[in-house]
Amino acid sequence: MSFGRTAWLDAWEAQVRVATRASRCAAWRYLATGNDKDTARREAERMTILVEPTARAWLHRLISDPEPEPSIARRAELLLRQSDAARILSFRDLAMREASLLRLHADMRAGGNGTKLADSDLLGVLRFEEDRRERERAWRARGAPAAMLEPSMIELFKTRNEAASSLGIGNFHSFQLAQAEIDEQRLDALAQALESETRDAWRLVLEEHCETLGVSEPRPWDLQFDALGFSRQAGVHLDRPASLEFLSRALERMGLPLARLPIQLDTDDRAGKSAHAWTLPVDPPTDVRVLVPRIRGIHDWRQLFHEMGHAVYSASHEPTLSWVLRDAPCPHGHEGIAQLFASMAWSRSWLQGIVGMPAELVRRGAAFARFEALAEVRLGLALFHFEAEAYRAPGPKLTRFWWGLFERFLGVPFHEEIPTWARVMHFVRGAGSAATYLLADCAARQILDAMTRDLGGGTDHPEAGDWLARLLRSGAARRFRDLMLDASGEDVGPDALIRWLNGDRDLAPGE
Numbered sequence: 001m002s003f004g005r006t007a008w009l010d011a012w013e014a015q016v017r018v019a020t021r022a023s024r025c026a027a028w029r030y031l032a033t034g035n036d037k038d039t040a041r042r043e044a045e046r047m048t049i050l051v052e053p054t055a056r057a058w059l060h061r062l063i064s065d066p067e068p069e070p071s072i073a074r075r076a077e078l079l080l081r082q083s084d085a086a087r088i089l090s091f092r093d094l095a096m097r098e099a100s101l102l103r104l105h106a107d108m109r110a111g112g113n114g115t116k117l118a119d120s121d122l123l124g125v126l127r128f129e130e131d132r133r134e135r136e137r138a139w140r141a142r143g144a145p146a147a148m149l150e151p152s153m154i155e156l157f158k159t160r161n162e163a164a165s166s167l168g169i170g171n172f173h174s175f176q177l178a179q180a181e182i183d184e185q186r187l188d189a190l191a192q193a194l195e196s197e198t199r200d201a202w203r204l205v206l207e208e209h210c211e212t213l214g215v216s217e218p219r220p221w222d223l224q225f226d227a228l229g230f231s232r233q234a235g236v237h238l239d240r241p242a243s244l245e246f247l248s249r250a251l252e253r254m255g256l257p258l259a260r261l262p263i264q265l266d267t268d269d270r271a272g273k274s275a276h277a278w279t280l281p282v283d284p285p286t287d288v289r290v291l292v293p294r295i296r297g298i299h300d301w302r303q304l305f306h307e308m309g310h311a312v313y314s315a316s317h318e319p320t321l322s323w324v325l326r327d328a329p330c331p332h333g334h335e336g337i338a339q340l341f342a343s344m345a346w347s348r349s350w351l352q353g354i355v356g357m358p359a360e361l362v363r364r365g366a367a368f369a370r371f372e373a374l375a376e377v378r379l380g381l382a383l384f385h386f387e388a389e390a391y392r393a394p395g396p397k398l399t400r401f402w403w404g405l406f407e408r409f410l411g412v413p414f415h416e417e418i419p420t421w422a423r424v425m426h427f428v429r430g431a432g433s434a435a436t437y438l439l440a441d442c443a444a445r446q447i448l449d450a451m452t453r454d455l456g457g458g459t460d461h462p463e464a465g466d467w468l469a470r471l472l473r474s475g476a477a478r479r480f481r482d483l484m485l486d487a488s489g490e491d492v493g494p495d496a497l498i499r500w501l502n503g504d505r506d507l508a509p510g511e
């Protein structure tokens with residue numbers, strides 16, 4: 001490895017870093033204040049650097065060096081991935097199309113585009129409203145904008161395919177999976193195991209659910225309803241003001257005192273601020289920001305814990321690592337840690353020990369958490385199969401395919417009049433995101449089991465923070481597969497999640 005090449009890599013990486021930081025600062029301003037004056041321009045500047053042909057040639061040369069220095073080759077590989085992603089986004093204004101679709105989705109969530117109520121209000125009806133007809137109305141109102149989004153979503157899938165073939169990448173979906181270090185064969189086997197090994201457990205909880213509701217056949221508007229009444233009663237305990245203390249105490253207990261972490265929490269209430277929790281690793285590990293909206297109920301808490309998982313990951317990288325290595329090796333690695341933290345919101349030790357809920361309510365919470373977890377895994381499988389099909393055959397037949405998956409995985413009948421798939425925001429973010437979330441749930445459960453085995457306790461153990469920090473320190477320098485082998489003795493697999501989903505119903509996800 002010549003000194004010249006290393007010097008070039010250092011200099012170019014520094015250039016990408018400056019542009020990325022500027023782009024993320026602009027994205028943060030947009031999320032925190034609604035001002036998006038600079039977001040498109042900054043992102044375009046970042047992409048212009050990433051797609052430079054001479055830089056790409058250098059990266060290829062570094063990767064194919066006959067005597068590669070491992071860390072140089074890894075940095076070049078990761079930078080080339082960013083460059084590939086930028087090349088695709090530069091194809092026929094794909095970046096702009098994605099941005100405007102994301103904006104449409106966000107408007108819809110906020111109550112625009114003909115929806116009278118904000119999405120979160122409609123979701124509240126689906127979760128809490130006992131009157132089934134009201135729930136159906138809310139479900140239909142939530143689905144209404146989907147018909148409007150459908151043509152643009154199909155167009156997005158087609159354009160991504162065209163981008164892939166124009167760049168000689170082949171199948172866009174497979175390319176995205178490869179970029180995320182996902183082995184397709186392994187992934188298919190994992191999905192198959194999850195499907196067959198959760199079928200009976202799902203059938204059982206769904207039957208019980210229908211019995212509690214007094215209905216003979218479940219409909220889509222029954223699936224989010226908390227028939228056990230946990231969420232409603234939990235609100236009394238969870239919605240108190242100044243409840244951020246519930247978060248800091250949970251982190252403190254695992255040996256991660258918030259005051260010592262380089263994480264900036266934006267808790268102010270201001271006009272224009274996003275109503276959803278977000279994490280932005282502006283320049284990790286020292287500049288990591290979390291946007292905390294108003295928190296109401298268990299699901300908001302779960303989302304906030306999820307975002308804290310992302311933030312802790314970004315704040316845990318060894319600061320001496322080269323910039324491009326200060327990230328997770330792949331998206332499902334980051335999401336896996338986020339999901340591990342999300343499970344804390346359901347844990348008995350948090351609900352009872354920190355929030356102060358009565359034991360009986362917490363027990364019901366554990367049963368409801370399992371119903372939700374099963375529903376989420378089954379829905380995740382439907383999304384996963386749908387996403388692959390969306391790139392294989394993008395077109396109007398997708399809606400029928402979608403409802404077929406709903407029948408197969410969730411046991412609800414067809415409602416072909418509404419293409420509800422078109423309102424799934426994750427499909428806009430990039431192909432392979434459904435696979436990312438399936439793998440993340442598996443990884444979270446596997447890591448939690450390994451942590452419990454090593455420490456004799458889970459996320460409430462005082463050494464849990466140190467245990468995680470050791471795992472996350474190396475950033476993207478090592479592949480996620482190797483991290484999982486170190487932590488649990490195996491690559492990511494479905495077994496730990498399947499074991500938990502079929503286990504003791506009073507055992508909450510975080511335990």
Ligand SMILES: [Zn+2]
Nearest residue numbers: 306310335338
């Ligand atoms: Zn996430």
